[in-house]
Amino acid sequence: MAILEINDLQVNYGVIPALKGLNFYVDEGEVVALIGSNGAGKTTTLHAISGIVKKAGGQIIFDGTDITNRKAHKIVGLGISQVQEGRGVFAELTVLENLRLGAYLRKNKHEIREDLMDVFELFPRLEERKSQPAGTLSGGEQQMLAIGRAMMAKPRMLLLDEPSMGLAPVVVEDIFRKIKMLNKQRHMTILLVEQNAQMALYASHRAYVIETGQIVTTGTSAELKNNDEIRKAYLGL
């Protein structure tokens, strides 16, 4: 059962088309990766889903509701949380305050507490540094914090934008292991946008390849890993 359905999505920046009619879907409990090079339209797709950019055409359906023209903060309330590129943690606030803010729209204190414990269980590093300003964390820790903050909204679906950006390979592996755990143990539906195709294919069930605003290939991640063209173009093998 598809939780997210994108039909013929188009986005323009001024007169330049960024997305020229995308079609894809994400099933509940699935990790789907969008891979592609710079400027292919990956981040734009995520921004279109989370309501940050205006759409020129097409339709976005989340769990049976049309969210094409909803405002960003309303979409968060429906259960889609985005972890933005470059992490977007509030540098001057402490780790704990950042996480608390993630639950901004929620009322039930008991549940919020439980989710906080859950985030600390997944990312023990964050608990160690909970009273430190977020700006003093390392890049990898900030990425964990950004994911943790998104989890605090108790989303039904996570949108992750380039979780590998600017991180050392060892840290990237760690982050992707956590993403996999998040899906396996907590059954989180995840849409992942990534330039690092190798890691994206490792963590996802299915993947779409975008080039200049269009989907060119799709398949299960295992298939794509063995596809010769993909190997040449994106895996550098």
Next chain:
Amino acid sequence: MQSIIIDLFQKPGQYKKVAGFILVALLAAFPYIYFNNYYLHIAILVGIFVILSLSLNLITGFTGQLCLGHAAFYGVGAYVGALLMKNLQMNFFLALIVSFLVTGLFGLLLGIPTLRLRGDYLAIVTLGFGEIVRLVFINWEEVTNGPMGLRSIPAPSIMGFVLKERYMFYYLILIMVLLVLFLMNRLINSGFGMAMQTIKADEIAAESIGIYPVKYKLIAFILSSGLAGVAGCFYASYVSYISPTTFVYNTSVTILAMVVLGGLGSLAGSVIGAAVLTLIPEVLRFISDYRMLLFGALMVLMMIFKPEGFWGVSKRVKNIYKLKAGRRHHERDIKSQ
């Protein structure tokens, strides 16, 4: 007795409370210590500018939206209050509320188109608004009496008791400042204040946790402009004469300088900034010709050596903390490996 004092100073929160209480007591006793009309006048001006800089800090310091026309709101409040008190014989306190509402409405009208956008559009629009308001004050002679200004604005009265002495105005502005400080403090430390500060830090990140930036920016701007109007209404009644020359771009920049020098996003900073920038030109009166020169030099030195303002969070301290924290964790990481 000694143990009580030690007790009070052991908790940092209590210490702050005691310090605040002593400060308020000193300020309340001020007219009895220095009974001098000139000193009182300066103190009242400081009070007015404290309210102005606190209100500007709300939108610029806490919400991160640059506003370059704060004097316009100050002026609108002054003219609205003056006209109501003079022509309709409205009670001062009622006029204060109407001034708040009218300037707040102007804030709303300016904010709706500009605060929807990200970026410094508010700065440009408020800059223009400041000039338009000044021109209206000068040219709408039937209402504002043009460049001659409005004279003999009545003093406030509480149930027949007219506040005509200077020290009475002093107490009135002291109460108003304390009230504004109290309300701002509550606002900043509430969920609303947190939302404002996240918008300042990163609007997209704020949206991604479900905060609607336009709403908070608008409310902050309405409150900010409304409070400036309140300060204007008090000013009109205190000086009893207003003219367009008071509400010019220069005044807007002075208020902004108070906020920035005091510390963006700091309540105590705004109070100190307003006090220092009102007092410096007075203190430097003895070298009359050079005082603006010295004033400028002080500003430049300040920006070089303490760019975060008198009471702002020191970036330098933070960096030291960062270094220390980094080293500490590094050592622990090495041990645990």
